[in-house]
Amino acid sequence: MVLSLSKDTIQVVKEQDTVFLKNRVKETATRIKMGLVNQTKLITAASELVRNMLRYGNGGYCDIEVVSSGRNNGVRLTFVDKGPGIADIPQAMKDGFSTGRSLGLGLPGTRRLVNEFDIKSTVGEGTTVMVIKWANG
Amino acid sequence: MSLTTNNLLKEKKKNILELWMKNQLADEGLREDLISNEELRSQSEELIDALVDNLTEGIVADVNADEWSPVIEILGGIAITRARQGFSPRETGNFVFSLKEALLEVLQSETKTDADALFQESRKISRIMDSLSVVTFETFIKGREEVILRQTDEITEISTPVIRVWDGILALPIIGTLDSARTQVVMENLLQEIVETGSSIAILDISGVPAVDSLVAQHLIKTVSATRLMGAECIISGIRPEIAQTVVHLGIDLSTIITKASLASALSYAFKVMRLEVKKIPAVQKF
Amino acid sequence: MDRIPILRMGSFLLVTIQVDLYDRLALTLESDLVQMVNKTGAKGVLIDISAVSIVDSFMGRIIGNIASMSKILDAETVVVGMQPAVAITLIELGLPLKGVHTALDVEKGMALLRTMIDEDPEDDQEDIEHGPVAE
Numbered sequence: 001m002v003l004s005l006s007k008d009t010i011q012v013v014k015e016q017d018t019v020f021l022k023n024r025v026k027e028t029a030t031r032i033k034m035g036l037v038n039q040t041k042l043i044t045a046a047s048e049l050v051r052n053m054l055r056y057g058n059g060g061y062c063d064i065e066v067v068s069s070g071r072n073n074g075v076r077l078t079f080v081d082k083g084p085g086i087a088d089i090p091q092a093m094k095d096g097f098s099t100g101r102s103l104g105l106g107l108p109g110t111r112r113l114v115n116e117f118d119i120k121s122t123v124g125e126g127t128t129v130m131v132i133k134w135a136n137g
Numbered sequence: 138m139s140l141t142t143n144n145l146l147k148e149k150k151k152n153i154l155e156l157w158m159k160n161q162l163a164d165e166g167l168r169e170d171l172i173s174n175e176e177l178r179s180q181s182e183e184l185i186d187a188l189v190d191n192l193t194e195g196i197v198a199d200v201n202a203d204e205w206s207p208v209i210e211i212l213g214g215i216a217i218t219r220a221r222q223g224f225s226p227r228e229t230g231n232f233v234f235s236l237k238e239a240l241l242e243v244l245q246s247e248t249k250t251d252a253d254a255l256f257q258e259s260r261k262i263s264r265i266m267d268s269l270s271v272v273t274f275e276t277f278i279k280g281r282e283e284v285i286l287r288q289t290d291e292i293t294e295i296s297t298p299v300i301r302v303w304d305g306i307l308a309l310p311i312i313g314t315l316d317s318a319r320t321q322v323v324m325e326n327l328l329q330e331i332v333e334t335g336s337s338i339a340i341l342d343i344s345g346v347p348a349v350d351s352l353v354a355q356h357l358i359k360t361v362s363a364t365r366l367m368g369a370e371c372i373i374s375g376i377r378p379e380i381a382q383t384v385v386h387l388g389i390d391l392s393t394i395i396t397k398a399s400l401a402s403a404l405s406y407a408f409k410v411m412r413l414e415v416k417k418i419p420a421v422q423k424f
Numbered sequence: 425m426d427r428i429p430i431l432r433m434g435s436f437l438l439v440t441i442q443v444d445l446y447d448r449l450a451l452t453l454e455s456d457l458v459q460m461v462n463k464t465g466a467k468g469v470l471i472d473i474s475a476v477s478i479v480d481s482f483m484g485r486i487i488g489n490i491a492s493m494s495k496i497l498d499a500e501t502v503v504v505g506m507q508p509a510v511a512i513t514l515i516e517l518g519l520p521l522k523g524v525h526t527a528l529d530v531e532k533g534m535a536l537l538r539t540m541i542d543e544d545p546e547d548d549q550e551d552i553e554h555g556p557v558a559e
Contacts, residue, residue, distance in 0.1 A: 040510060040512070040513045041513050047478055048480050109517040110517075112516050113517060324508075332508060363508075365526060366511040368527035
């Protein structure tokens with residue numbers, strides 16, 4: 001069972017907000033004594049997801065939570081946008097797939113950087129992506 | 138005043154403690170080598186005090202009530218300490234079981250002939266003590282798990298030494314199975330050492346890795362790629378013939394990485410890259 | 425608008441990225457750098473990312489772009505000083521930066537560029553007997 005210990009919501013509407021978001025994620029990860037490599041992976045994942053949200057979802061917000069499960073602490077990020085949504089999630093999760101003009105590493109790459117990854121999307125309503133990185137994962 | 142377990146505890150606290158201590162000391166499984174009698178007494182006293190302070194009529198019926206938490210905390214602390222000190226589950230369990238014995242004994246002497254009261258109260262005591270024993274075991278096991286996890290961490294730390302074999306050349310002998318957690322540690326140590334020493338060549342020796350399957354190969358390739366991103370080269374050495382066989386049979390492509398059969402040949406390759414030469418100096422003839 | 429400074433060192437260009445890049449800054453760097461390679465006829469580009477704590481797929485792509493674009497303009501690109509955590513993350517992300525040369529620090533990067541473009545720099549007094557290289 002995953003318990004949420006603290007929660008912080010950050011609105012993301014323009015590119016400069018991403019810098020603030022990344023700093024806040026870093027602060028949170030440092031607070032739970034996450035190692036440098038895992039921190040870097042988490043912030044990189046956040047960077048990918050926030051770009052997706054800005055580019056395809058017209059912005060949204062991100063919840064940063066400290067979560068705990070058993071003896072493990074971690075950071076959970078939930079990105080919520082009200083964009084067009086993703087029609088075919090399995091396809092979007094494939095390496096090399098991209099609708100935009102990028103490498104198509106965004107979602108599958110991000111999944112490899114975190115411990116838990118969940119994506120929900122409804123066409124016309126928006127997309128929610130949840131990731132968890134454990135401090136010692 | 139009706140006779141209830143909590144009243145009994147309050148009034149006969151001293152009695153119970155003495156009896157309990159007697160039971161514990163009489164037990165064959167007493168570990169005098171691990172815990173002194175004084176310490177045992179203070180632990181026992183602490184637990185009884187907590188019981189007396191927190192036991193009210195209401196919560197006796199409900200073993201999940203919040204009021205139990207101070208008692209559970211103390212008991213948990215004792216169980217965890219015992220797990221770390223190396224007590225066996227039986228020895229830890231006896232700590233609680235002997236208290237139950239003591240309680241029942243005192244109860245019996247107090248109720249004398251009132252069989253009904255004796256039954257009711259001993260049922261309550263059993264329920265309380267059973268739930269406390271469960272807590273003890275749960276925490277004990279958790280304590281043991283922590284010990285195991287800490288040892289695992291230690292083993293991973295110890296088993297990935299990075300050796301500076303030459304100025305600019307690092308070697309990292311890997312012994313044991315290479316799983317993803319281990320790869321992470323190996324990679325981190327190796328890359329950190331590369332930065333610290335400014336080494337441009339790293340040799341990953343896998344003579345001590347029992348088997349290379351596609352997952353292990355993938356981990357090796359990742360390590361090599363990460364090393365290259367940093368601007369250093371990574372050589373894999375110590376590939377035994379049977380490993381070469383399985384790698385090919387499994388269809389793993391290792392063509393992008395430099396592989397050498399032995400650490401010695403990896404080292405001489407590294408010397409060549411660094412334009413170094415090891416020469417035999419002819420013996421000086423003395424006449 | 426913020427800009428990353430590009431320094432000229434002989435026939436090489438040196439870019440030291442001191443801040444965490446956001447996308448637009450990275451795109452500006454890409455175009456500035458390619459302009460600069462063209463203008464100066466530089467033979468090599470050194471990108472020092474030792475102070476960069478995050479390289480995501482976009483940044484990775486920009487670095488790859490700079491390398492490919494410079495290559496077309498006859499200049500080699502070397503990325504130097506990548507942090508271990510960044511390297512591990514890039515590999516996990518699936519971005520091994522193929523086609524980009526790397527070195528541990530600026531000095532080693534410079535040496536690598538020299539061997540790659542087989543240049544005898546005029547400021548290197550010991551090597552003048554080879555004569556000047558046609559520019």
